[in-house]
Amino acid sequence: MNEDKKVVPLMDNMNTNEECTETKTSKWNGRKGIYLLPNLFTTGALFSGFYAVVASMNGNFENAAIAIFIAMILDGMDGRVARMTNTQSDFGAEYDSLADMVSFGVAPALVAFSWALQDLGKVGWVASFVYCAGAALRLARFNTQLGVADKNFFTGLASPSAAAIVAGTVWVFSESGVTGADVAWLMALIVPAAGLLMVSNVRYHSFKGLDLRGKVPFVALLAVVMVFVVVSIDPAKVLLGVFMAYALSGPAYELWTRLRAKKA
Template sequence: MEEQIPPARRRRGIYLLPNLFTTAALFAGFYAITAAFNGRFELAAVSIFIAMILDGLDGRVARLTNTQSAFGAEYDSMADMISFGAAPALVAYIWSLATLGKIGWVAAFVHAAGAALRLARFNTQIATADKRYFQGLPSPSAAAILAGFIWFSETLDLSGEAMRYVSLGLALMTGLLMVSNFRYYSFKDVDLRGRVPFMWAILVMLVFAFIFTNPPLMLFVMFTAYAVSGPVLTLIGRRKMRSERRT
């Protein structure tokens, strides 16, 4: 008689394909830290953006191949903490914040802690959250602001005390925005397979054209604008609600 294998014993493996993308994103984040220690800050910043691309692919690959799992979700969060929490904080600290003393490492810690809290809140609210919006600035976007600033500063050979304090302000800002209650549009309801107005296609081409004219500067500007959109849209929404109550 053939031995029956309990279901729990059959399912101990993990799905390889989506977790390969997660591992690659984790590697890119870890490599960014090592590159910063070796003084290669431009490469460190680019590695964080590569981690962003890979992080955006792992979930889509899992959905397309029907290989979503609780392990994959937890592994993705751990990788995000390294790539978008620890990596940008340490790269910014080594690049400029270390020269500011205690306030420098405090700012780096605020970013790292903000990413950890943001990811923990996302994981606990994923079942009830409105899919159209993120609560708080997403950690990849926060990382992109720091990485973009370092990238274009290195490209233009910008340095000095002013740049250190800008880096300080950005680290504090991103850390606080990640744990804020500001709502950010998630773009998850955009159907890329459906029909869209022709102007959308032109707009996408223009965005790519702007990015390729000066990738480090344009990426920094785009993600900074996205970070600002949360407080701005929240303020507009509150004013609209107040005006509706009065009428």
């Protein structure tokens, strides 16, 4: 009789475990998917960054610089498309960060190194590495501060803007017929400076407050057309000038803020 009493609870436990297993299995709905539309833009940005590296290895530095600017356009679109279509996801955020590291971290550093900095030996690759490490640290800090950072400002120069400075410099000189060896020391200053600005505590306006879905006056559309006209006159010099001005706007804003605080 005692042996029979011991067997019954054992069978009950076995039935209970089977029911739990069936319950857990019934919750599985198959493989999880990803949103295609925003990730297509991210993939395009990644491809443009990879193409920039390959083009620089083949000596097509002007095409490499243009590819980095194309990656910037695609990178700016994927986030906005995801928000407009309500297709944000953790996968998309991580994928975007990895693509940014390739397109705006590795690609500009290798393009600058292949074009000019390799002639300086150790100084050249150290300058390139400072930029690449700055981009990695900038992206890591940005990802960890998403929940607490002010959305209207970036802490440090954004990696696409830093990449635009490096790629724009290569583009302007290559288009003018200047070789990388002629401006190697200048690039040895510009490239690590862009990397250091990315990891600095200087604040830059993010322009995320712009509402692209709302109505705007007709004059605003005319202004956009004029911007395209100005850029089309000389894309390399105009874009480099714009991003150089943006890079300097951060330190200028910080200096103005401190002077204003002292006067107050």
